[in-house]
Amino acid sequence: MAGISSPGVGSGLNVQEIVSQMMSLERRPLQLLQAKASGIDTKISSFGQIKSAMSALHEAARNLTSVDTWRSKQITTGDKTAVTGAATSTAAAANFSLEVQSLARGQSLASGTFASGATMGAAGQITLQKGRWDASGTGFTAGSSSPVTLSISATDTLSDVAAKITQSGSGITAVVVKGAQGDQLLVRGNETGTENGFSMSASGGGALSGLAYDQNGQTMTRTAAAANAEFTIDGLAVTSATNTAQDVVPGVTLNLLKTTTAPVEVSVGTDKDALKDKVKAFQEAFNKLNSLLGSLSAYDAGKESGEQAPLLGESVVRSLQNTLRGMVQQTLGDGSSLTSIGLEMKLDGGMRNPSLMLDTKKLDAALSDPVKLENLLAGDGATEGLISRVRDFAFAANSVDGDLSTRTKGLESTKKSNQSAIEAMDTRLQQRQANMLKQYQALDAKMAGMSSLGSFISAQVGQWNKG
Known part of the structure; x- marks a missing residue:
């Protein structure tokens, strides 16, 4: 709403103050509507928190009742x-x-020693071929992969050769080790198994002649044979x-x-560890929702009415909480219950609202008979399990036509109507303020005129009296 900016003129009448005070009274109904809008927003947000926690409970229950969980x-x-x-x-x-x-293990080869930094001295090629060596280490059968041939220049050092082997994509890597007697080239197959051995042929002369391990000659030493x-x-x-x-x-x-x-x-x-984790996840999700339902709807006699929990008096919240608490305390036809596996509603550390507590010793004992535990929690095909009931209830509560969605839609509809009322009243108040301002400005002008006339008459009367 626009502010008041027109002061009185002439008469000394404070038009701005008068209109401001009168409008503050006129705005009271608008302020009540705005406070109601804030309260509705808080309720919608609170129901959003509950829906999120309900979704988490559904997911935890679904995980605990899924076939994959019980077959893991x-x-x-x-x-x-x-x-x-x-x-x-x-x-x-x-x-x-x-x-x-x-x-x-994979195959490994080691060369003899070379002077540090020495070059090959002659150009040539190294050919790598994966395959299988016989038991004696002299007969080689090439595998299905194609041989990889590397070009070696006369100026290449042992480190250059190692780099070319490693970067060849052959599945074979090499490294130079600097020992007390000189440099050695170590070549190793990346894959294990007898079919993943390899031969290393060298041609071109020079130092390359010392880098061979094939059926025609073995100037390198096989330090490990490929083996299964x-x-x-x-x-x-x-x-x-x-x-x-x-x-x-x-x-x-x-x-x-x-x-x-x-x-x-x-x-x-x-997989008992996975089952135990899922039972704990269900317990945590249940307690989070249970605590949220309680805190959002709790009554505290020590608080002013305006500070009470946002969902105090919401019957749907109390209904959900009571139903969920009742569901985890149900029994099957044979009398078995969640208490028998260590899940039980109890007061926790003096808290006013009970929580779902877990006795891990009872749960460990129940895990010794997974079939019986599955029947209790997930069902046996003929009878619905106790956690399956919670899963289905949580799904229904959060569904499009469920209690939470229905109540949220009702609040959103109320919010929309309230917003329309706020806009309509704001428009009326703006017009009311404008009219009031005109009225008091007119009054101010009349009073200023009367004041001026009074001054004139007084002056005339004074003149007459002197005469």
């Missing part, structure tokens, strides 16, 4: 320094012993080209870390 598998081993692993949901529960005789991992599962011999053995046991990946001197027990079963 976990591998435990008797020696995590020797073998670890992972399993897919298709893996069957199993127990077996594993012994690692040797780990998979060799291990046994319950006495059955198995090999793997890498130290990550996949699907030797269907659905299971074994990470071989070192050789063993005794069998290592391996167990494939329900």
Whole structure:
């Protein structure tokens, strides 16, 4: 609304002050409407917080009841320094012993010593070919990949040769090691397994003649032969080209870390750690929503009425809270409940509102029978599980026609009507102020005129009296 800017003239009447005071009374209904708008905005925001927390509860309940959660598998081993692993949901529960005789490795070559910084002395080529060496290390069978040929110049140093090998894209890398006797070229295959050995041919003479390892000549030393991992599962011999053995046991990946001197027990079963984490996530999501519902609707006799919780008196909030608390205290037909697995509504540290507490010892005991636990929480196909009920309730509450959405829409409609009333009243008050200002300005002008006339008459009367 525009401010008042016209002072009185002539009469001394303070038009601005008079109109301002009268308009402050006239604006009171507008201020009430504006306060109501602020309250509606606060309620809409509060319901938004509840919807967000309800969505988080639905997600936590959905995760806890999904088939993937209950079919997820976990591998435990008797020696995590020797073998670890992972399993897919298709893996069957199993127990077996594993012994690692040797780990998979890649081929490595070492050259003789060269003077530091010495060049090749002659131009030529190095050809790298991946493949398989026989047991004696003299017969080589080329693999399916094409050979890689590198051009070497006479001025290339050993470091230049190493760089060209590493950058060749052949899957073979090289490095120069500076020792007490001189420089040595170390060449290594990046992949493990007997099929990933390699030959290294050199042509052109000069120092290149000392960089060969193929069937025609071996001026380099093989420091490690490419080899498969060799291990046994319950006495059955198995090999793997890498130290990550996949699907030797269907659905299971074994990470071989070192050789063993005794069998290592391996167990494939329900992923109890993941289940425990999801139960805790559900507990946290429930308590966050439960606490939010309580704090947003709580009555505090010690506060002024204008400072009370924004959703005090909102029946939908109390209804949601009571329903949710009741749902986590329900039982199935056989009498089983969430209390039996350690989830129970209790007062927490003197708090007025109870929270969903978790007894981890009870939960650990319940995890020893995953099928029974799944039936309780997710259902068995014939009977809906207790957490499934919470999941469905949370979804319905947040749906387009759910209690939260319906109440929010009602508030938004009220806000719209209130805003229309504010705009209409503001328009009326602006017109009222303009009219009032004109009236008092006219009064001010009349009073100024009367004051001037009075002064004239007084002056005339004074003159008459002198005469």
